[in-house]
Amino acid sequence: MTDAALAESDSAGAPARIDLTQQLRDAILGADFAPHQRLIEADLSERYGASRASVRTALLNLASEGLVERLPNRGARVRAISVDEAVEIVEVRIGLESLCARKAAENLTADDAAELRHLREAITDAVGSGDLVEYSRLNQELDQRVREMSRHTTATRLLERLRAQSARHQFRLAFHPGRAGTSAQEHIAIIDTVLAKDPDAAEDATRAHLASIIALLRSMD
CATH class of the missing domain: 1.20.120.530 (GntR ligand-binding domain-like)
Known part of the structure; x- marks a missing residue:
């Protein structure tokens, strides 16, 4: 792939990653996912038509916001806020x-x-x-x-x-x-x-x- 093609691919992929983060954020805030509910990458990939890598990036973004928590060897889940x-x-x-x-x-x-x-x-x-x-x-x-x-x-x-x-x-x-x-x-x-x-x-x-x-x-x- 040429440098120009790579740049186009990166610029095309960035909005998709941002959009997936927003979709998951809206779903969590809208109670589509319950507190403590596991967020399985394969299921989210199928639900949103996104790659596993994009789902993983979105979950990391939401973990940094405090909406998702990463569990050792167990993936991610919706973080409950007392x-x-x-x-x-x-x-x-x-x-x-x-x-x-x-x-x-x-x-x-x-x-x-x-x-x-x-x-x-x-x-x-x-x-x-x-x-x-x-x-x-x-x-x-x-x-x-x-x-x-x-x-x-x-x-x-x-x-x-x-x-x-x-x-x-x-x-x-x-x-x-x-x-x-x-x-x-x-x-x-x-x-x-x-x-x-x-x-x-x-x-x-x-x-x-x-x-x-x-x-x-x-x-x-």
């Missing part, structure tokens, strides 16, 4: 997410503001109609947009890894009786303080929201 660990993760997120909210309020542009107003309306509609799946998705979208608006690369990178590890618990919380209404008001408070370009208030609203998540996690343990 409530205590989930609380610790949220405690770390408090510092990072409140920083992002502060920066988002400081850096707010007209386009950012328009997008936040749209999300505010969508969140209100989803909770009003009882569409908790859509509400959960919008929560994740809001969190992502605030991180992006903060333009804080280091905090964003750390948060994306932490949120992946705690996403399963977060999804459960969205369906806890009465939680959606409370959580929606907390998210709207964050949106409103960022829209007001009030960094202190945005930080306080974010801290209050995450503190309520910790309290609920502990009550559900």
